[in-house]
Amino acid sequence: MTEPLLRIEDLRVDIASRERTVHALDGISLELAPGEALGIVGESGCGKTMTALSVLGLLPPGGAVTGGRVMFDGRDLAAAPAPVLQDVRGNSIGMVFQDPLTSLNPTMTVGAQVAEPLVLHRPELSRKEAWTRAEEMLRLVGMPQPAERMKAYPHQLSGGMRQRVAIAMALVCEPKLLIADEPTTALDVTTQHQILELIDGLRERLGMAMILVTHDLGVIANRVDRVAVMYAGKVAEESDVRGLFARPRHRYTEALFASLPERAADSGSALHTIPGLPPNLAARPTGCRFAPRCTFATDECRTREPRLADDDVRGGEHRFACFHPVPDDASEAEVVVPPAVPAPRAPGDVLVALDSLVKEFPLKGGAFSRRRGTVSAVGGVSLEIRRGETFGMVGESGCGKTTLGRIVAGLEEPTAGVVRFEGHDPARMSRAERRAHRRRVQLMFQDSTAAMDPRMRVGEILREPLVIQGVGSRADQEKLIAELLDAVGLPRGAVRRYPHEFSGGQRQRLGLARALTLSPDLVVADEPVSALDVSVQAQILNLMRELQRERGLTYLFISHDLAVVRHLADTVGVMYLGKLVESGPAEQVYAQPLHPYTRGLLDTVNLPDPRAAEGLDRTPLEGETPSAAKPPSGCRFRTRCPMAQEVCATTEPPVSTPNSAGHQVACHFPLSAPRLASAV
């Protein structure tokens, strides 16, 4: 290995708040060669972001380096005074943050913000030269009409374009190292892909090294040379990317991979989960930090701390800290696979039918101004959901899937079209009937805490729907709630606590319990696992499946995550700009997508396996979704479709079933070739 560009040695970081001090990083050592790409993965709170921030001395208030060194260019950045750090930041190390919405200054033009590092670090450049270079940089990051965009403000750009601006800003001084902290987490799949491609291209062009921090194993698998897996403030395992994915040695890495819905044998089986929660880092745990959640833990693991040591076979290329590693010859299949769950019952009769559902929102300038136009959120969707099945609705943000869910749940009135429950239209019911009908459809949200009154105890929150609907006596209600808490795996004592006292996964359990209090027929779940870490996500998905089987529930499962939907759904619908472009049995839609959009989406997804992408003919989606206020004529996808013809602009494609009766597509030129088998 050549002389490293960056060497982090035994770095320790504490974050002090009024109540406690968290030992966020506890002896991290990492090296990065010039031009190399290192990925840091781990679940929330593992310290991956703190590692990235401490390189540039950007720790949050209360954060301080308590030990170790960060050697860069012969200087220790951890001990460097402010002027030295300011000279390095934005100059030889550039940084890109997660949220392009909030990480740009809303009151400064894009040009001024991109030119700023030049003004700071290249005093020899005139203002005009800096501006010209900034414009060149914008062109380089793929910003259309860079000259005009220089004068735009961040809010006038889409999320993907803002992230391009943030990248331009980080790279305008041509740094030797780029630190990207979850750069694509806030973006849609297709935008995510474009941004990652962009970073790859620029890295090659500028010969930069990169640290990519992410929770997304799919992103890490395809974009870096080496990976460090972090757990509870320590590096658990470090290896070249192929070695890690092919042969994880640490039991945590193994369990993490096994929790991925992509790795589940098929949609009938339960996902592997990691029980419990990461340790509290305010107290330094003794022994291996993963021991309390590890099925292989022995007394040794609980008392002695394993050191990060070289792999016995592969040497320094692969290091891990585990006393009982995955055996060297183990194949992935040897992961403890949970017992297969019985196959789902054959789907029943139609529970919900949507008929040409339309929802439009007026676009208004202000209280006194007139209507400026219409946003077509849902543009005529017809579908059927059968009793006992999971209907998975996928699509990118703004495609109308959430609005559709809200209409089905009765929270929005459709502009046109009908929703029928067992043939009845709730809009034509009497008030009393509609009230009674409400209990049959319940919602589960992405952020269950935000959906619960923070000043109500869990017991009251769960009991409220029963009180409103007048179900049973108080004692009956309390008994029912206790049973529900058992069912979702929460202690009965939870009723006396407040929502904020629960972890993310527990809150989603609460959200599910709340949805189930009135024993509904249909649960509309809107991105219920999107905010969760992989291991917790697996727990919730398993729970949802289990309860479905026990109670004969029907789910309308809305998500942007194709792998999660594939794992859970029996039937899949794909939405694009308010239209249902394709729907059918999950296996069929994934194995042989008929719509170019579905195909493009599947090709865009980052597979959590460095080998999977090879040899696959993937054509990822390009461009951005047009505004729903001005949807394209004819087929709404035509502006991004590689196969678009004239007819696509003039005529809206009719629904056809070229493959099999249940597999519908709305396209003039449906695809015929099946997609090659792959993980998603």
Add this chain to the structure above:
Amino acid sequence: MTGFLVKRFLQALVVLFLVSVIVFTLLHLLPGGPARAILGPKGTPQQIEHFNHQQGYDRSLPEQYLMYLKRLFTGDLGESFKLNSPVFDLLKQRLPKTLLLTVLSTALAVIIAVPLGLLQAVRRGKASDYALTGLAFLLYATPVFFLGLIMIILFAQVLPILPAEAPQGESVGELLGDFTGLVLPVVTMAFGIVAMFSRYMRSAVLDNLTEEYVRTAMAKGQSSRRIMVRHVLRNALIPLATLLGLYLPTLFSGALVVESMFNYPGMGLLFWNAAQGSDFPVLLGVTLVVGVATVVGSLLTDILYAVLDPRIRSVA
């Protein structure tokens, strides 16, 4: 931007129309009507009837409102009973002076409060922050008249360097000519505003410091000073702009106390004297002006907003 201003101006006209309706209604809610107010308790019924007929008060309300509007457009706000002069002339003479007082003290306050708030935010939790916070609360809690008294005692009596009475000139120019006389009223009025604005500035800066764009700015390698000036200041001024506009009518009423204390010949003093002498047309005239000030204040807020925040500009 122009379209936005035109629209905002038309909205302001609507609000002003409503203000005129309210003021007109108030005029008719006077106990015993305007006639009783003018002629006093000794006026005979004949005199009252004659007065009402003469003034058109015996016609229907809508008719009267139209007349009132017509008079309003020609600048006729009625006559002061006590000063025997048209209310319009009185306002024309006094309004600029109050405006001078308000503008000077607000400008002084903003010039002091903005850096003060920034400083406090930067030194958050340190001794200087606590000291300034304590001082701000003390000033904020002190009534203006008490503050004025202290100022007079300190700077006009103990240390006689400034006059205790405001200049008595006829025009704004004359007032400005006697600048030393303006110091005490302006400073007294500014104190309370500084206390309030610096608190707002402090919390706005603190809010902005936790924003992610500040971290981005740091990641570019800027010094804290530059980040404050180039990034945080403008964003922190946005909430202050709202406050400034909404505070304008309150400033007018603050002027009332200050003017009567320092015998400053502005609208506040006029109002004070009119209130003591039940000079209703003057009171109503001033009320209308305060109504206008409120509308202008919110218009000012919107304009400042649009100047400071590009997001508002594109929505409007």
